[in-house]
Amino acid sequence: GAVVSQHPSWVICKSGTSVKIECRSLDFQATTMFWYRQFPKQSLMLMATSNEGSKATYEQGVEKDKFLINHASLTLSTLTVTSAHPEDSSFYICSARSLLAGDEQYFGPGTRLTVT
Amino acid sequence: RKEVEQDPGPFNVPEGATVAFNCTYSNSASQSFFWYRQDCRKEPKLLMSVYSSGNEDGRFTAQLNRASQYISLLIRDSKLSDSATYLCVVDPNYGQNFVFGPGTRLSVLP
Numbered sequence: 001g002a003v004v005s006q007h008p009s010w011v012i013c014k015s016g017t018s019v020k021i022e023c024r025s026l027d028f029q030a031t032t033m034f035w036y037r038q039f040p041k042q043s044l045m046l047m048a049t050s051n052e053g054s055k056a057t058y059e060q061g062v063e064k065d066k067f068l069i070n071h072a073s074l075t076l077s078t079l080t081v082t083s084a085h086p087e088d089s090s091f092y093i094c095s096a097r098s099l100l101a102g103d104e105q106y107f108g109p110g111t112r113l114t115v116t
Numbered sequence: 117r118k119e120v121e122q123d124p125g126p127f128n129v130p131e132g133a134t135v136a137f138n139c140t141y142s143n144s145a146s147q148s149f150f151w152y153r154q155d156c157r158k159e160p161k162l163l164m165s166v167y168s169s170g171n172e173d174g175r176f177t178a179q180l181n182r183a184s185q186y187i188s189l190l191i192r193d194s195k196l197s198d199s200a201t202y203l204c205v206v207d208p209n210y211g212q213n214f215v216f217g218p219g220t221r222l223s224v225l226p
Contacts, residue, residue, distance in 0.1 A: 034214070043203065044160065044216045093159050095214075104150075105214055107159040 002028045004096050006108035013084055013115055020080045021111045023094030029074035030096035034105065035067075038091040050077050084115040119143060120206050120217035128223045133194050137220050139187040139204030148207035149180055151189045153200040154219065160203055163189075194224045 003026040013019050023033055032051050036044040048064075050056040050071035058064045068080040077096075081088055091112050095105040122139045129135050141149075149166035164171065166178040166187055177190040187204055204217035 036216075043218045046213060046215075049213065091157070104162060104165075107161070110157075110159045112157070 002026075002096070002098065002106040004030075004094065004106045004108040006094055006111050008111060009109060010112040011114070013113070015085055015115055016083055018080055018082045019084055019113060020078055021092055021094075021113075023077045023079070023096070023108050025075045025096045025098070025106070028096075028098045028100065030077075030098055031074065032097045033071055033077040034095045034097070035069060035077075035079050036093045036095065038093060038110075044093060047079075081113065084113070086115045089113055089115045118218075119215045120204055122202075122204050122217040123220045124218075125220035126223060127220065128225060129194055130225050131194060131196060133224075134190065134192050135194055135222060136191075137189040137202050137204070137222075139189075139217055141185050141187070141204075141206045141215075143206065143208045143215075144182075144185060146185075146206045146208045149187050150205040150207070150214075151176075151178060151187075152203040152205055152216075154203055155200050160205075160216075163202070191222075194222075196224050196226060198222060199224045 005024045007022045035047045038044045047062045048056045048058045050069050052071050052074050056069035071077040093110040095107045097105050120141050151163040152160040153163045154160040164173050166180045170179045175192045179188045201219040201221045203219045206215045
């Protein structure tokens with residue numbers, strides 16, 4: 001099946017710093033990538049949808065200036081959490097969709113962010 | 117009303133038991149439906165897609181009732197390795213967005 005990687009798998013940073021998370025589709029071209037956030041004991045919540053070469057579409061309540069998304073190529077999307085605060089601590093998961101793979105989304109292994 | 121609702125759980129069942137999960141969705145125009153499983157601190161993994169005619173994959177059977185906007189997952193002869201959170205996922209617009217249910221946690225006990 002299709003493989004999606006994320007880097008880093010976990011990160012601890014100080015409040016006020018910025019953190020970049022990479023999401024890569026390793027064996028297919030991802031026309032669309034999605035970024036989710038999951039707090040403990042809660043389900044995944046979609047943050048934004050990004051299409052290669054265009055601006056991301058953010059869900060209501062997600063600050064686009066705080067969560068910067070860049071989808072520069074068909075295999076790479078990045079999420080930058082700017083000026084991170086402890087409440088941003090969460091499990092961030094990306095997924096990728098290929099037109100060739102139908103409606104399925106393939107998930108990365110997630111990045112656990114802890115802001116101290 | 118939430119877009120996707122599931123049994124609150126948790127379900128604690130003995131090995132070999134049959135367990136059923138229920139899910140309802142609010143958007144009648146939804147197009148695709150899936151069951152994912154998520155292990156603790158891991159990403160969701162696709163368990164199976166759900167088709168209108170119902171479909172089976174080994175010990176797992178999924179059913180869809182569009183009129184009732186209801187999806188189910190049946191696990192027969194449950195194994196210890198089935199312990200996970202099961203997520204009902206609804207795609208209202210052909211892959212443009214997935215809406216996840218809150219999940220139902222299953223613990224299969226020896």
